[in-house]
Every structure is written in structure tokens, then in C-alpha cells.
Amino acid sequence: MTEKITVPAYAKINLFLDITGVLPSGYHSLNNIMQQTDLHDNVAVSFERDAENFFEITCNNPLIPCDERNIAYKAAKLFLNESGERGRVAVDIEKNIPIMAGLGGSSTDGAAVLAALNELCGKPFSRAELEKMGAGLGADVPFCIRGGCAFCKGIGEIMTDIAGLPPCxxxxxxxxxxxxxxxxxxxxxxxxxxxxxxxxxxxxxxxxxxxxxxxxxxxxxxxxxxxxxxxxxxxxxxxxxxxxxxxxxxxxxxxxxxxxxxxxxxxxxxxxxxxxxxxxxxxxxxxx
Structure with a gap:
């Protein structure tokens, strides 16, 4: 049986962003204050258990690659590998966040796929475990899973929840x-x-x-x-x-x-x- 859920994938802005060094991995270490906003993509994810894994990505924006280059594809594949689940995953992205703009549009779609599959599969992972998983997809993915406002260090995966912007x-x-x-x-x-x-x-x-x-x-x-x-x-x-x-x-x-x-x-x-x-x-x- 195919199960489906649609989740919002929220954009972020950076209230403070500084580079503090370069790590042995080649990534840059940061001082980074990120704030989530209500601007969002809509990410519809369906999952049908099957003997073989299959991934399909669609998007209303023709500039978005709908193959293994898409972070949504990578997130679905990672989730199935980590959870041991097998099946067919279809992801449809209604893109509202401008692309290549510094708003986390790619990262938040990946975060939404992890969250949606976790829900569809009975929540095998805690939020902290999803954040750790998301760090393997991109530096901003853990924050996009957590949301709110956070002071992020390392490459962005070391997060401290903080007070965000007041109403504005x-x-x-x-x-x-x-x-x-x-x-x-x-x-x-x-x-x-x-x-x-x-x-x-x-x-x-x-x-x-x-x-x-x-x-x-x-x-x-x-x-x-x-x-x-x-x-x-x-x-x-x-x-x-x-x-x-x-x-x-x-x-x-x-x-x-x-x-x-x-x-x-x-x-x-x-x-x-x-x-x-x-x-x-x-x-x-x-x-x-």
C-alpha cells in the first residue's frame, strides 16, 4: 500500500555568518545564526514497501535536476539505507523558495524528505538522529530539520537553540x-x-x-x-x-x-x- 504525506520545507535567513577557519575535511568552520521563516516549498513524499528500491523526483521548476543530483533523491536513498526499509519513494517538490539564493532551498527539501519518510515509516529515528543523518547531506540540513533560530558552529551541525527574531x-x-x-x-x-x-x-x-x-x-x-x-x-x-x-x-x-x-x-x-x-x-x- 502506498502512503503519502506533504510537508512544508521552510527557508532560512542568516542573521550572522562568519568563517572562522578551514577544517581538515576542507569544509569551513562557521559562526552562524540562522532563523527559519514561513516562506516554504511543499514537498509531497509517497512510500510503498517493495523488494527493490526505486526513487522518483518531480518538481515544478524546470531548473531543478530530478535525478540523483537532487538532494531529495540523496535524502530518500540515505533514509532507506539507514533504516533498513526497502521500497519505492516518489517525491514531488512545489518550489517556492528562490534557488541559488542563500535561503537553504535545497537543504530544506532534503530535510523535508527525511522528516516525511520518518513519519511514513513509524518514526524509527528521533529528531536528533535525523539531524545527524542530515549532516551527511549538507551543512544546513540539520538546522532545517530543527527549525526556529539557532547559533550554529562547526560546519553548522553544532547547534544551540536561541531566542529568534521577535514579531516582525x-x-x-x-x-x-x-x-x-x-x-x-x-x-x-x-x-x-x-x-x-x-x-x-x-x-x-x-x-x-x-x-x-x-x-x-x-x-x-x-x-x-x-x-x-x-x-x-x-x-x-x-x-x-x-x-x-x-x-x-x-x-x-x-x-x-x-x-x-x-x-x-x-x-x-x-x-x-x-x-x-x-x-x-x-x-x-x-x-x-
Missing amino acids: SILIIKPDYSSDTAAAYGRYGKNPVKARPEPEKLLKDLEKGELSEISGGLYNIFELLDNARETERIKKALTDAGAMGAALSGSGSAVFGIFPDVSSALKAASGLDYNIRIVTRPLAGSQV
């Missing part, structure tokens, strides 16, 4: 160009940044829930490395339109601004000349 609205701007994560980190290797802030002040401001202080403490090292001039132009457009603060998300290319309420965010969005303008809000706690 977030306006995301995705410019015409995209960003390749691996290439962005490679540029850091050629142009290391020596002077940068520590995350402690932002962590304290988040604990206090002071939106104005939080908005003024946003930081992303990639703003100094890739498309810096255009990123600054978008940040200025957002703050000129009323954002309390603005920053690049992940390795880009999306830039977000924090607004006190949805009406001010919608007003700003209507006046900005970018094709992709998304108003969203922060989420608290695990959504998986």
Missing part, C-alpha cells in the same frame, strides 16, 4: 543573478577577511528581543567577497524603503530587510524594482 516582517529580494555556494567559499580562500565582529552582542540582543538592536547587528562575511557593490545597492534600497536593517543571506544572492510589521514590508516591496520580492515572517521552534 522580512522582505527578501532576489536579484537577477544567482550564487554558487562552493564558488563563494572558494573566493574566501583567496581573499580571507581578518577584521570582523563577534556574534556575542547579537546573541544578547536576540535574548532581549530588541528588534532595532538586532537589525543593526546583522553581519555576513560574504557581503565583502561576492557581488559586493550590488549587495550594498540592494541593502541601501531596503533601508531607504524603511528596513531597520538589511543583510545578505547565506552566500547570496538574496538580500533581506527587517521591517517592524507586514504593512511596512509590503509597502517597501511595492516600491522596489526587483522581479522577486517576497514578504515573510520568522518562525519559532521546530516545524518538523
Whole structure:
């Protein structure tokens, strides 16, 4: 019998992102504060037990590969290998999160597949076990499973739950160009940044829930490395339109601004000349 479930796969933004070193594995160690938002893909997963494993991926975005390159495919295969289950897995992704934008769109789809299969198979794994499993798929996958707001270290797998953004609205701007994560980190290797802030002040401001202080403490090292001039132009457009603060998300290319309420965010969005303008809000706690 085929069982099916549809789960939301939520986007994230980075309130603070710094590279602290390079690990022996070649991955970069980070100081990273990630905040989940209610912008999401819809991931429908069906599972039918069978003697042979079979994976099918479909997506409404033609730019998304629907084969073994897709993280959803990798997540389904990993889950069956780890659980000992066998069968046919079909995944259909309704893509709403802009791709190659630093919003975790790929990682969150992989996290959603792990969570959905765990539900369909009777929850053989705890959330902590799913997070550990997800680390093998990508650095942001464990956070996408956990959700809420977290201070992440290592490559992102060492997570501490923290107070997230207080009630506010977030306006995301995705410019015409995209960003390749691996290439962005490679540029850091050629142009290391020596002077940068520590995350402690932002962590304290988040604990206090002071939106104005939080908005003024946003930081992303990639703003100094890739498309810096255009990123600054978008940040200025957002703050000129009323954002309390603005920053690049992940390795880009999306830039977000924090607004006190949805009406001010919608007003700003209507006046900005970018094709992709998304108003969203922060989420608290695990959504998986």
C-alpha cells in the first residue's frame, strides 16, 4: 500500500555568518545564526514497501535536476539505507523558495524528505538522529530539520537553540543573478577577511528581543567577497524603503530587510524594482 504525506520545507535567513577557519575535511568552520521563516516549498513524499528500491523526483521548476543530483533523491536513498526499509519513494517538490539564493532551498527539501519518510515509516529515528543523518547531506540540513533560530558552529551541525527574531516582517529580494555556494567559499580562500565582529552582542540582543538592536547587528562575511557593490545597492534600497536593517543571506544572492510589521514590508516591496520580492515572517521552534 502506498502512503503519502506533504510537508512544508521552510527557508532560512542568516542573521550572522562568519568563517572562522578551514577544517581538515576542507569544509569551513562557521559562526552562524540562522532563523527559519514561513516562506516554504511543499514537498509531497509517497512510500510503498517493495523488494527493490526505486526513487522518483518531480518538481515544478524546470531548473531543478530530478535525478540523483537532487538532494531529495540523496535524502530518500540515505533514509532507506539507514533504516533498513526497502521500497519505492516518489517525491514531488512545489518550489517556492528562490534557488541559488542563500535561503537553504535545497537543504530544506532534503530535510523535508527525511522528516516525511520518518513519519511514513513509524518514526524509527528521533529528531536528533535525523539531524545527524542530515549532516551527511549538507551543512544546513540539520538546522532545517530543527527549525526556529539557532547559533550554529562547526560546519553548522553544532547547534544551540536561541531566542529568534521577535514579531516582525522580512522582505527578501532576489536579484537577477544567482550564487554558487562552493564558488563563494572558494573566493574566501583567496581573499580571507581578518577584521570582523563577534556574534556575542547579537546573541544578547536576540535574548532581549530588541528588534532595532538586532537589525543593526546583522553581519555576513560574504557581503565583502561576492557581488559586493550590488549587495550594498540592494541593502541601501531596503533601508531607504524603511528596513531597520538589511543583510545578505547565506552566500547570496538574496538580500533581506527587517521591517517592524507586514504593512511596512509590503509597502517597501511595492516600491522596489526587483522581479522577486517576497514578504515573510520568522518562525519559532521546530516545524518538523
